[in-house]
Amino acid sequence: MEKACININELINVFSIKQGSIYQSDKLNCFFVDFGGKFARYNCLSLRKLKKVVEDIDIDALLLNTHKADFEVVTFNGCEHIYLLNACEIVALKELLQGTFTMFKLNHLISDCLHRLVV
Amino acid sequence: MKDLMRIKSLISQDIETLLNQQIKKEAHSSSLYLSMSSWCDQNGFDFSADYFAKQAEEERMHQLKLFKYVLDMGGNAISPEVSGIKTDFAGFREVFEDALEAEIAITQSFKNIYAKCQNEQDFVTMEFLNWFLKEQREEEYKARRALELFEVIGEEGTGRWEIDKHVNKITYSEQ
Ligand SMILES: [Fe+2]
Ligand SMILES: [Fe+2]
Numbered sequence: 635m636e637k638a639c640i641n642i643n644e645l646i647n648v649f650s651i652k653q654g655s656i657y658q659s660d661k662l663n664c665f666f667v668d669f670g671g672k673f674a675r676y677n678c679l680s681l682r683k684l685k686k687v688v689e690d691i692d693i694d695a696l697l698l699n700t701h702k703a704d705f706e707v708v709t710f711n712g713c714e715h716i717y718l719l720n721a722c723e724i725v726a727l728k729e730l731l732q733g734t735f736t737m738f739k740l741n742h743l744i745s746d747c748l749h750r751l752v753v
Numbered sequence: 754m755k756d757l758m759r760i761k762s763l764i765s766q767d768i769e770t771l772l773n774q775q776i777k778k779e780a781h782s783s784s785l786y787l788s789m790s791s792w793c794d795q796n797g798f799d800f801s802a803d804y805f806a807k808q809a810e811e812e813r814m815h816q817l818k819l820f821k822y823v824l825d826m827g828g829n830a831i832s833p834e835v836s837g838i839k840t841d842f843a844g845f846r847e848v849f850e851d852a853l854e855a856e857i858a859i860t861q862s863f864k865n866i867y868a869k870c871q872n873e874q875d876f877v878t879m880e881f882l883n884w885f886l887k888e889q890r891e892e893e894y895k896a897r898r899a900l901e902l903f904e905v906i907g908e909e910g911t912g913r914w915e916i917d918k919h920v921n922k923i924t925y926s927e928q
Contacts, residue, residue: 646754660755678761679829735766738758745756 640666649733653726656734665734669727674715683710685731693721762827768878769828771866776819777833778862782855783812784838789848791840798845798917804899805852815885822881845913846903853896860889891925898923 645657645666654669665676667684676684687710696706706724708717719727762769790805816833823830842848863885870879902916 648754658754658757663755663757663760665757678757682766682829738756741754742756742759745759 648737649730651726651730651733653723654730656730667730669730670717670719670723672715672717680710680713681731681734683713684708685735688724688728688731691724693724696724697721764823764826764828764875764878765873768866768870768873768875769823771869772819772823772828772878773831773833775862775866776816776823776830777835778859779812779816779819780833780835781838782859783809783816784835785855786812786852788838788840789842789852792842792848793845793917796845798913800917800921801845801848804920805848808852815888818884822878826877845916846900846908849896849900849903853893853900856889856892856896860893863889894925895923 640659640662644661645659648656648658648665650656654667657666657668658664659666663677665678665681667674667676667681687708691706691708696702696704705718705720708719708724708727709715717723717727764772786805786809790802790809793799793805794802820830820832839851842851863882867879867882867886870876870882899920902919906912906915906919908916
């Protein structure tokens with residue numbers, strides 16, 4: 635739904651994998667996570683929370699536990715979005731988020747060199 | 754592309770994680786000292802009980818100082834869970850041995866954070882940590898001096914009673 639309200643051209647693709655992408659909007663100071671059939675908006679804090687929640691999932695336990703479905707609900711307090719993901723999707727989302735945060739680090743280094751350091 | 758994460762917070766996530774771990778360690782120290790205070794009180798070492806109660810309060814202050822810094826820099830400060838506090842000690846001397854060991858571990862921990870800051874060129878946090886490095890000088894000195902009383906006075910006869918009386922008088926001055 636939100637996809638219709640924002641101009642996709644103004645979004646910067648931070649990181650992509652086969653299963654999804656994460657974009658940044660410099661105008662709205664926020665991020666959009668395109669994953670699992672959802673196009674969801676996050677701010678700095680909630681994107682970090684999402685990463686932590688995904689990283690904290692014990693994938694081995696999820697696969698080995700026979701009393702539970704191999705799905706996991708991914709969400710956190712204050713998050714407007716809920717994902718129901720299987721183990722493969724969780725691994726993919728984790729990769730997507732970790733790649734994104736690596737790009738943030740890289741962007742930080744570049745910003746420092748280009749704009750912030752007075753020579 | 755805007756550097757949104759940096760706009761939000763002065764410290765990196767790695768440093769934030771380390772500082773949150775340190776918050777937990779200070780909380781642990783505080784609980785441990787309180788536990789030592791309880792043991793000393795129950796065994797009749799009133800001055801040492803006071804000494805450790807004061808130390809417990811100081812550790813709580815350290816925890817809050819770190820907590821405020823993380824928040825002020827735009828990070829997420831986490832209120833720690835503390836568990837596994839030792840409540841029983843084999844003897845009066847062991848309490849002081851444990852206290853010194855705990856302070857050494859804390860000094861080591863601050864050195865590690867400092868090294869990471871140096872690596873990241875986070876001079877702002879390094880400057881903040883200077884206060885703690887100096888504090889550790891005093892903390893280790895006091896813990897070491899207290900333990901030395903066991904050698905100087907000896908535990909025989911009224912020795913422990915004498916040691917207890919002296920523990921509260923240990924002070925540190927740079928000059
Ligand atoms: Fe401390
Ligand atoms: Fe201490």
